[in-house]
Amino acid sequence: MSMELLMATGIGALTAVGLYLILLRRSFPVVIGLTFLSYAVNVFLFVMGRLAVDRPPIVGTSADGYTDPLPQALVLTAIVITFGMTALIVVLSLRAFLETGVDDVTLGIRPDEEPSDTARSEAPR
């Protein structure tokens, strides 16, 4: 029972941290938050095969049961994909930082600000 409680609170804490960080305004915490969310979902997927101790991942006669191997395969795929995605968004936010000089996720089109360079070519109406 304690194992289930630990897993559930762990996933909950990871998700909460991830959500909080995603809602921040700078791209660095957003990236970290996405990473936390992907950790949370990986553990969650793993737990979906139910927690079992000392069981083989295949059906056999020597053990009195088995643990479902499929969620682990799913987690593996999910880890690979989220790893690639995280690498991409890190590069992307770095490029955006280098091109604009600010580590800010807003699009910079608020009316009280000078619009971005491309918008300046708008003809006056």
Place this chain on the structure above:
Amino acid sequence: MTSQWLIVPVAIPAMTAALLVLAMRHSLSGQRIVSVAATALQLVTAIGLYVLAGDGEPHAYLLGNWPAPFGIVLVLDRLAATMLLLAGLLAFAVVLAAIGAWDRRGRHFHALFQFQMLGINGAFLTGDLFNLFVFFEVLLIASYGLMLHGGGARRLKAGFHYVAINLIGSTVFLFAVGLVYATTGTLNMADLAVKVPQVAAGDHALLAVGALLLLTVFAIKSAMVPLHWWLPPTYGSTSPPAAALFAIMTKVGAYSIIRVYTLIFGAEAGALAGIAAPWILPAGIVTLLFGTIGVLAGRNLLDLICYSVIASMGTLLVAVGLTSTAGLAAALYYAVQSTLTSAGLFLLAGILLEGTGGRGSPARLPPPASLYAGLYFLLAIAMVGMPPLAGFIGKFLILDAGRAASQIASVWPAILVTSLLLIVGFTRTGIRLFWNGPGADATPALRVAPLLPTVVVIGIVVAVAGLSVLAGPAMNDMTATAEQLLAPQRYIAAVLRPRLASAPPGE
């Protein structure tokens, strides 16, 4: 043997993309030839598969010949065939339009394009929920590349939003898949359709959470309000051919909604039957209203087109939310025409706004201005749903399907009022662009209009017109598709008991 053809729409772009990246990365003209040829092949295959699916029997292809609930299956039914054909047509138009100026702005445009087609075709064909996730990721990764193609600060900022929201969407998808697997023990869609009614009562709440989380993911993909905020900056700041290709991506979301909530959580899902139905219709109406407000508030042509895409998704979701044969058939017809129309509008905007960074009004219009004004007029008519083009027929069919007493009070005012407001929005932008804006002869400096994109836009207008003329035969097919969707027994039988399952491979 016919079922082997199901892998072809996935295999062609996969191999082409690899070839383009590895063998031809220094030769742009070689890339163009191979990419156009591969896209044409996909279109031909899609037509062939459409004919194959026309016999009304779903076809299954077992990857690696693993029997159905254990291996991954590709399934071709009428819906998948229709969407494949639409994707093939759109891809062919976009790849032709991209040749010339747009694919030269950065490297690997054609490879990314083919990877995107791999994801799109795969998402339409797969019969497995986790495999759907994987194909979503494939098409998203490629779309990140296409979206950022050419670079620029604004595009990078918008791209960051786009990638972040889709990463969150992917995470939610995984949570949903985990919940579905935990309660049913399978992720094969046909097997799920069998298992969902048998889920123990204690697990109903968990499975319902999974089902509605899936709806959230598909709502992000299909830009359903309030999850639509990513669309205007993304489509508005990317290059025109990429935006035109992305017109099908919102339909991937709509396709997934139709597939999952007719097959898995359809009428026969026991306690969870029709779990998404109370959400889709109201969400569709709100999406339609928000899209229309966006069109009225849009400050330039691209804003207008982006928000009209959201409005058309709203119309489409309203039709899906009617959950009737007529509603689904109308939804499919409307999906085909709105995809083509919005792609045409994005390409036209690309021609008109060349040199303005995609924002604001063009300094001068390319001659002949009357041709482009005419194309804008025709596409606008199709988009807002005025006769005689297919948008009107689509909306008319949706209104006709929504005549039931419980729906008429919400569906009819929503569609009719927003159509009027859309006309106002498109008219205002047209006036500003073509009458108040600088004419073609206002400045002596000549702007040569790119020939190929213009031809493609004309071709799209012709295709939309053809869809209007052939509305009768098209609607017959769409109605057959909707009937097949609402009676999923044959789909399930085709997947779980395929005739070729026991045949040994090779000799």
